[in-house]
Amino acid sequence: KLLKRAEHIFRKGVCCCRFLLCASGECVKVFSTSTEECIHDLRGHTELVTGVLLRPSNHLQVYSCSADGTVRLWDFTDGILIKTYVIGYPIYSIYASANHEGVIFLVTPAQSDKRSEMFQLVAVQLPQSGDQLVEARELSAVLSDVSSNPAAIVFGRGGEYIASANGLQLEVYFFKKQKAYRFPLKEDNKKGGKNTFMCVACHPKDDCIATGHEDGKIRLWRNFNHKKEYTYSTLHWHHSAVSSLCFTPEGTNLLSGGIESVLVQWRYNQESQRDFLPRLGAAITHIAVSPDGALFCTSHSDNSKDKNKFYSLQRDKLLYNLDIVQQEYIHESGLQQFEVVKAAFNASGNWLATVEERKQKAAELELNLKLWAYDEQTQSFVLNTTISAPHEAQITAMCFCHAADSQTTMLASTSKDGHFKAWQLAAQAHTEDEGPSWSCDFVGAYHDLVPECCCFSADGSLLAVSFQEVVTVWSPASWELLTTLSQPPGAIRDLCFGRLSCSKYLLGTSANNLLCCWNLLTCSLEWSTSMDVSLLLADPLSENMAAFCCQAGCTDLFVFKPSEPRPLFSRKEVCSGKVTRAVFAPREEMLESCEESSQWLNHSQLYFLTQYMDLMTFTTKAEEDRLMASSKQLVIDDSVAMTPFYLLLGKHRQQENQDSLGGMSAERTPLPQGSVAIRELLQTPAHVLPSTSYLCSMFVQSLLISAKDILSSSPTEQFYLSHSRL
Template sequence: YLLYASGDFVKVYSVNTEEIVRLMGGHADLVTGIQLNPRNHMQLYSSSLDGTIKLWDFMDGILIKTFTVGSKLLALYTLASAEDSVFVVIPKKGERDTFQLVSVKLTKGAGQDLEGKELSVVLDDVGASMKHTAFGREGAYVVSVKDVNLQVYFFKRKLLNRFSLSTLKTKGGDNRFSCVVCHPKEDCIATGHADGKIRLWRNFHHKKEYTYSTLHWHHDIVMDLAFSLEGTRLLSGGVESVLVQWHNESSCQKDFLPRLGSPIEYISMSSDGVLCSTLHTDNRITIINSNLRFSRSIQGLIKSRDVKTGLVVDPRTKALVLNGEPGHLQFYSLQSDQQLFSLDIVQRQYIHQAGLKQSDLVKVAFSARGTWLATVEESEEVTDPELQLKLWFYNEEIQSFELNTRINTPHDNHITDMCFRDMVELGDDSLILVTTGRDCVFKVWVMVEDTDPEAQQSVSWTCDFVGSYHNYQATNCCFSEDGSLLAVSFEETVTVWDSLTWDLKCTFCHPPGNIRNICFGRLTCSKYLIGATDYGFLCCWNLLTCALDWSAHLNVVVLQPDPLSEHIAAVSWLSKESSLFVFKPNEPRPIYIQRNLCKEKILLAAFVPRDEPEITSSEKYLWLRKSQLFFLTDTQELMTLSTKSLEERLTPSSKQLAVEESLPVTPFSLLLGKHRRQQAQEDTDPGKLVVHNKQEQASPAVKELLHTPAHVLPSASFLCTIFINSLLISKENKSAEEVADEVEMESEKAEDDSDEEDGTAMEQEDTSHMELLEEVTCKLSKSQEKELRKIRKMDYSWISAL
């Protein structure tokens, strides 16, 4: 298994099946470190910025212990020689940007939540990154680097040695430390530096007699280092996207694995030395064999420099589409939490060098069926940008998009927005593409038959109409749900155009401030047009009356309509706080408000249609039944709103139980199953009293209690809530028949009272019989009770005549 931290979760990845088999969540903030338990390799320690250390059984995905330290934890280390203790990096109290390495005594106790307040300082003024501290052979010493300083602390001798390099940057040299790692078998320290050099330190037990040798291949900073299991090989990585393997600490013997795609941030070796993994800056993990051969990779959501395309949903795959690698579009699957594929749009080699003006992808739009894709790419020049509009058609044979039309300089200045006319019922014959630009015009592009006999495609795209309004810059555009109207914003004014004749129908304005976002209402709210200004106003105009229906003072940065309902999501940014407001245009009062949604600023949002409507019992989440809302923050973290709690989403043994139920049957299980079937048949025989009890053992909560090994079970207080909830009977809605039965029961209440005396006597006679069924409760339905009352009131006097 490969274990890695992802946000505030820890994921367990199967190297063989290439699937995520466990998702362990419980931290309230970013996970900063994970380490295997040295005394039990089936357990894992994790640290977080929330100030807690958690112990997991990662095979079953069960949380065993939580130790509260009370301070932000920036890195985590474990040692086999340090019993019941771990090492963490924490901020030093009273000093800014100063950190210290401390030892945390893990308290032993019966409960699950324990205190980890017993701290002892090991080193002061250490680096905040996990790569800045390393433990030596068998935990005899600890090494820390910061700036140009290296310090070594020997535990038994309680000796601290400090070493410093020159701060002068001569001949391109930069001696600042970037990472450190220790040899697993010998007293040797390897350090990486900002100028690309690697130094191997020896004899550092003495302050003056120490020595070091130098290895140099990287032209820029060494990002990370790692020794092999026996220490015969040293791996290094940096911004060159090349993994370098050094043999026997010699600069002459080295191997390379090039073209890994992006700079290497971290290198990790497996415990058996067979595999190593590299973490890259594009949020990708590469697994590499010991012979330096590529094995497989795990690609997450790529972090680009700037997500200029926005969050777009592919109608075919329901994948999120946004900027990926430079000049590429990434199609990201939300179901598998992995990248589906990457589409090269710019089709130029990207050069990793500062100061170069290179083309990048800025706008993306899909047609309603996903058969057409429009992209806009432009150079980084501010005054005279190089623009290209490309139309791509999806080829079913190759299962990818092919370039159909390339239009050079579609506008004289930057393109600000782009949209297709979405009319699914008319198909691609009604396709229209609209682009807006800073050249104060919007352009309409339509498909025409290609008359060129040498052309490979039968259709191409051309400009059909150019519109403008008082020489104002065009900023946003969108079509109504039926495609009959086009709204284009020109600075402070919103214009509405007929999409058949391109006549200007009406204009709306709400000064002061330019229009930041616009969108049409849908379904029953299709007569409304919503707009947000950069002066902090949210406006709703009625297209039938051409008047303002309502406005709200709200600084909206994101305005996103749900394509499957009338709901519109608005995200505001005020006082360093992102808040979510969900509303219908015909109701000015929001139906859902979530203040302080996240700490970061939300820049983009998108509704993704669900495969099936989600069943939710909470009324406040009914607007999420058909679609799921995703957000992208300024730190490029992808988040979503969930209708389920964390306990409901994380069921550690659910997959395990599902596997057990699908296992092949054994002779014993066949015998046991036959006995159960016979018992079920006896219960259904007529004339026998059948008492139906809730089968508690069929509950997942009870199965988890019975199937989980006892030594990894959480405390009873943690399982109590889940267990009690599993025993509760869900409240069902009353049918019309049951309501009628209740009315009839009330009318017969007087007759029932007259029979109470006889019933009391019967109860006294049957006391001895009821003692036998003391533990059994027979609960009849209301219809059955009604039938019994009718039988009791029936006249049986005719029997005496027989």
Template sequence: MVAPGALRVVRCGGSALRGARAVFSADCKQVGRGYVLFASGDFVKVYSVNTEETVRLLGGHADLVTGMQLNPQNHMQLYSSSLDGTIKLWDFMDGIPIKTFTVGPKLLALYMFASAEDLVFVVIPKKGERDTFQLVSVKLTKGAGQDLEGKELSVVLNDVGASMKHIAFGREGTYVVSVKDVTLQVYFFKQKLLNRFSLSALKTKGGDNNFSCVVCHPVEDCIATGHADGKIRLWRNFHLREEYTYSTLHWHHDIVMDLAFSVEGTRLLSGGVESVLVQWHNESSCQKDFLPRLGSPIECISMASDGALCCTLHTDNRVSIINSNLRFSRSIQGLIKSRDVKTGLVVDPRTKALVLNGEPGHLQFYSLQSDQQLFSLDIVQRQYIHQAGLKQSDLVKVAFSAQGTWLATVEESEEVTDPELQLKLWFYSEEAQSFTLNTRINTPHDNHITDMCFRDMDELGEDSLILVTTGRDCVFKVWVMVEDTDPEAQQSVSWSCDFVGSYHNYQATNCCFSEDGSLLAVSFEETVTVWDSLTWDLKCTFCHPPGNIRNICFGRLTCSKYLIGATDYGFLCCWNLLTCALEWSAHLNVVVLQPDPLSEYIAAVSWLSKESSLFVFKPNKPQPTYIQRNLCKEKILLAAFVPRDEPEMISSEKYLWLRKSQLFFLTDTQELMTLSTKSLEERLTPSSKQLAVEESLPVTPFSLLLGKHRRQQAQEDIDLGKPVVHTKQEQASPAVKELLHTPAHVLPSASFLCTIFINSLLISKENKSAEEVADEVEMESEKAEDDSDEEDVTAMEQEDTSHMELLGEMTCKLSKSQEKELRKIRKMDYSWISAF
């Protein structure tokens, strides 16, 4: 258990949308009502088919979601399985978990059908045997509570495949089919009969009979299997072990990734690495249609229950929605997982989107809020050929200016000895709402470019914009903007080299500017050099052998006088720029060093003994502010601080480093994660956020007119001195909102709600204005004065009356009772006199 308020590692996006086959809602054909559900990491995402927006985020599983099925008894509910060993029942329209069934072992796939009431089928690891799995049935117990046990397990098939695509149920659950390697098993439930069929394991003439997927015909006794060599086999008469037959369909040149029958069974869909969806008619190889150029290999195919739509899940985290006539409808693009994220994690200052490698030769701009790709920018602008062994150009470096108006990219070929390099400068066009190419520089360095950064400060204007690149050719280069004198040039400015620096012929590896832009730090193997950015004079050098410098960064704000560096040999060093001396050092194998742009904090991620640990510190203090060991199971390769729109309210002092920015990191499996102090319930869409959508809707002209009239009337009352009565807004009451917006089928009884509703209508006495409070305090003081006046009245009567004779010569001193009466007169409203 995680203590309340503790920091949690959250899988926030980028998770594969192909963890399980997608599921369409039963009413997907209705306009505005169609939904498609995907497994994405620990969550189930509910997308609108029409708007492509994320409508709901179903979260509650503690591990990856592996299976989803609509409840056969209620199509507004969804069952989901997970590696955490639980099965959850959801009301996915409202995002409410209804039941949680704890099974125990890891659940790798989930199946169910209408005839097996209260029974679900799951794939689990076999006890005591490694990489061996079995299909079991689980009886879902009935009970009043929300957390129930699902311990009644019955083994159906042994030695099955772990993938959801390796098992299928036919003829409304009369039999189940399993494929693994070159063996096909068919188990008939009523007869309790198991038939096993095997193909040849020999790979002759390019053939490979290994099974890759299996589906069953919805009406007939027919099984379709996909194979590693691209063939599709249609099996019949499998009730008899010796008289089975199969026919073959062949178009795919490589493995068949998935298959799906249409609702009536007259069409068969297949997909593979060719990025082409093939539609086979009437089980004939002569009648087939194609939907090509879907972008990436097809991983899964799902069909809607009414046959109006189907969707394909792709290896690049894209979902394609396709009509029944095989016409492309729309797509949902998640975080593309490229082969290698060479650009690192970069934040776009304009959109606050994460920018990194996408499709080959492209930059993807990924929205953290919607977990979708905003757009993709073609940098290389060359056709990528999917063929092994070809040396092709790819994107390796990217940097933004501080305002996001300029983008610098570096592309290079895969040649090791003589790479083809290009440095491109892009300018953001407000008219085109995209980046346009401004300058292309061929061979900016004689060897691979290792790093680059902008110097961009608002107060210095355009002249301050400088780009620095470092390379393995042992130099760093300074690039500046110059006016283009060519009259035929379309651009008014371009970029050119202004300065070339080096240090003892060492390879330049990293570079960064100080916060004010006055200093440039460049690392040359084991040495860090500091240069004046105006004169390009070498100011000082720092060295902490052994090991080359892996990362460097300047401190910020109150820590701007420090320079931080990490070495290959596991040292984290902090140098003082004023004294030119080592301030402190720590023995830490830092693989990621990331400063927060809005605070003094710096995050360092270490990798030791197959464990990623996080250290957050300020350069002026050698003791870390926060330490999180065993951050995640995977190795963290990249990290980035993303500024928040508004500072977050954080109660704990040790988490203050997360107040202005949020830390995101990418693992070696390309899972995007973050750290959050909020609980799961707070992070998911609460009712207040759902109500905010309704409250943010545009008001009607009548409500605008009525609101204006009320404001004018209130202002007139204030001008006339009338007391303004502040009535309580019943609609703003949480109790009333809960009553009006909670789904009817989960509301408690009316007798229970009556008391809460009536109390919400009452005006609280605690909400008093400052004037009312002052009046009450004054009345209490007046009561005390009345008591003292009664005690002093006798003494006043016996007072000397000689002062009355001098009335015309001196100011009369009022008694306390007279002062009290005068205060009352001052408070009276005489504004009615102005009417005369």
């Protein structure tokens, strides 16, 4: 399993041994399968990318199609756009085969109305033109009434025919005959199973079509070149719909996946033999196999609601998953699962708090608050304390005290039960077996109002808790209510203390589209402005604050200091939809930007997540140039093929260098039969090795006793090694 991503982010991927290409929003991401690094993005489409396809005649080039009505041809190793074909209609998937040179097949709306829910498969002859932008509006209909699902259409036998599954009908079109055969199924079988087609795959060598169905069955169709004499056999393991099918390149295995989060491998013609890769975290939506059959890639429906994902912002890479719920996921209609709904880190990052909840019909809310301690040895978080039913109703917010010099670690939580609670880390236990644990230190309320959000000041001396339209300020040292702040009518949605020289300010957003700033020294409203702020956050290393405002379906960004009336930076329409989460990530090295518009990025980098699951950030031009150079280096490193011959020569060369530097004695013992060099040579398949004449001298020399003979052969081996790297 290479990747697991949300359906809105990653659609069907393409594997080409060394690279994995995935449609991601409006671009195509190119990943290295060896390092898992994102090498670069292929950008140019203006709407959602709906398909990615390797060009049959050149596997260093790839087609991408989009809802913007264009097909683009890329050199994906260098990230260069070669050509853009303008189709003129939204495109939902793309197909091609080596038998149809210069022709691609697209799924488009069946009528001139681009919003039509009827779809057709059309053939497009790509014009031969030297221009980069080419009109290709002549479409030839191949099949009508097809599915827009990319997994429902596939070529068979290298392009001799194409199979399409839609609803209760399988249709096979033969290009030479120019004839289509249709094979319908009844809606329900005798056992009550639902026969609706979900996906289709064709065997690469045999005339066999595999179809996945809504009831979990897989049918293998044969003899389908006759309308009435066709046959099919049935495989059944999945208890719900089969969402994706894929044959391995040699056709020896069939892969299937569905809502069970299990990748199933069926032996072709020995279907009773199956292999399973379970607990993949979420329902499988797509499966792709590399051309050499060595790698399988699965795409999943969501980001696993029972787990937390740890993601490297610098490397654009998923690091690992942390199982929060620690229960087996059971898919059953009407059965509710525990979901992680809240998470927070403390300032040092060595404590993680999570909230999980489950609401069953006609049952009370199940709620767990868990505290996780970071383990330096395992480089992961370990469960420290579980608090069952920390509140009597849903938790609305929680936050850690981020004071660096605080003697105790504290967590605050607010709930719809009308209370906020402070949780404190107890002192180290007397025995070595008992570690520190968490307990409730204080329970607070205010006039039976419901608290919505909370926030600690930078030094930890104040805790602000909003109760609908009222902001209360408490002292964590004595839990005394210090003051209350009010503003024009409207529930408080967010609270945020100022930092450094602006620490005397407390900012809040309200449901009636107001951004308010209170001066805590005078306990009065300093200023307010009319803004529909969906998210407010502060940079922990500067006085800067960021406000995301959503209007007309887009989000605007304002960066400002509470003490200054003029924003430091503003940008209209930074993304579509709302921003759901954002964070200022401290930099390892401070930037020295001279431009006034980008100085707010010197200490921290702003990352934000949209409602469409797009992770976005702001960078300076210098950072962008550095990232481009790093991406090019990744491509260069990945271009060196790790063949068995390369590994064998590389190990031998490395051993030779160590011998020459270490001043080996003139005599040494012969290599045993189980040595690495001999084992690599004997176990490597002969068809991937060079001729025996090339390997003979090196192999014999590895068995010699005299070190002089080894050194005398080094120029020849130098040539072989250099040649293998070209």
